[in-house]
Amino acid sequence: MPEGDAVYRTAARLRAALDGRPLTRSDFRVPRYASADLSGRIVLETVSMGKHLLTRVEGGLTVHTHLRMEGSWRVLPAGRRPPPGDVVRLVLANASWVAIGVRLGMVDLVPTAQEDRLVGHLGPDLLGPGWDPAEAVRRLSRAPDTTIGEALLDQRNLAGIGTIYRAETLFLSGLSPWRRIRDIPDLTSVVTRAQRLLEANKSRAATVTTGDTRPGRTTWVYGRGSRPCRRCGTPIATGALGGPGTAAKERLINWCPHCQPQ
Ligand SMILES: [Zn+2]
Incomplete structure (x- = not known):
């Protein structure tokens, strides 16, 4: 089960692959956001807060994911597919990389200004800049x-x-x-x-x-x-x-x- 340190490392991998580049494809495989499309938007950054991940994209939107018990993010070279059998919940791809969210426990798409709805309840993040x-x-x-x-x-x-x-x-x-x-x-x-x-x-x-x-x-x-x-x-x-x-x-x-x- 991923704890704060594993989520922190996941955020670093997502930053390295996605930050500052436009998405060429997004694929939300959760019914609520099935029609959402972030392609063309530049990814600003991914940050971790406790066990939550926030991927902020141009235009004031935030993709919120949580690995829960079995989730993970795979980062592969563009064009590669996840191993068969993976339960893919979300794909964020650019010209170089494809980030594949597998078995994610939570997937949300919210205005960045409303992130607090999802993470506002959290106590101080042990690995955050504001650890208190x-x-x-x-x-x-x-x-x-x-x-x-x-x-x-x-x-x-x-x-x-x-x-x-x-x-x-x-x-x-x-x-x-x-x-x-x-x-x-x-x-x-x-x-x-x-x-x-x-x-x-x-x-x-x-x-x-x-x-x-x-x-x-x-x-x-x-x-x-x-x-x-x-x-x-x-x-x-x-x-x-x-x-x-x-x-x-x-x-x-x-x-x-x-x-x-x-
Ligand atoms: Zn003992």
Whole structure:
């Protein structure tokens, strides 16, 4: 599942292929926008906000996409086709490149002036130019009875964390995912740690939180259910924890019962 760092990299790839060039073709394969046509318009830029992507085009329009669980953007040389079987939702092509949105969880076309309708609810973007840890802490503190495990996934508090960074941030903070917000003395260090983990990974393909890039050694607890904790040897626990509207796969949480006491 793509988290903030993967979406950040996707935005960079789309910028490299599309920025400053006129579209020769657009193909929205979602019923609502089936007749939309952006061909002839210059793409101004693509930016990421948390897990959302905004592609702004000439004439005051914004294409909003979200990868959700399985989505991706492929960038191929012009004329190439996606592999058969790909569920294509959106194509944006210019004379040199074709960007193909596969299995996108959301596709919208809105006036750029109204982007807030889609992303205005988001908390500070962990990889954005305006990252604001104090504002993230303020938003987390609005619901003191919520568990930290749920609160970190809620994009209204801070934007960009998914299951991997949630699990790894909580391990490195020594916090049980079930600890209540009001019982956490230093939320600033938690959000700062999460931001550093995403920052460290935003330019590399694999997610590495341990500093060890070798296969099978990249995470402390995520994806390591019932294997021994790298610090204390206790079997890593597996559970489900997520707020309303969270998909089942997004609730998966791993933690060390010894290093992250309740
Ligand atoms: Zn441990």
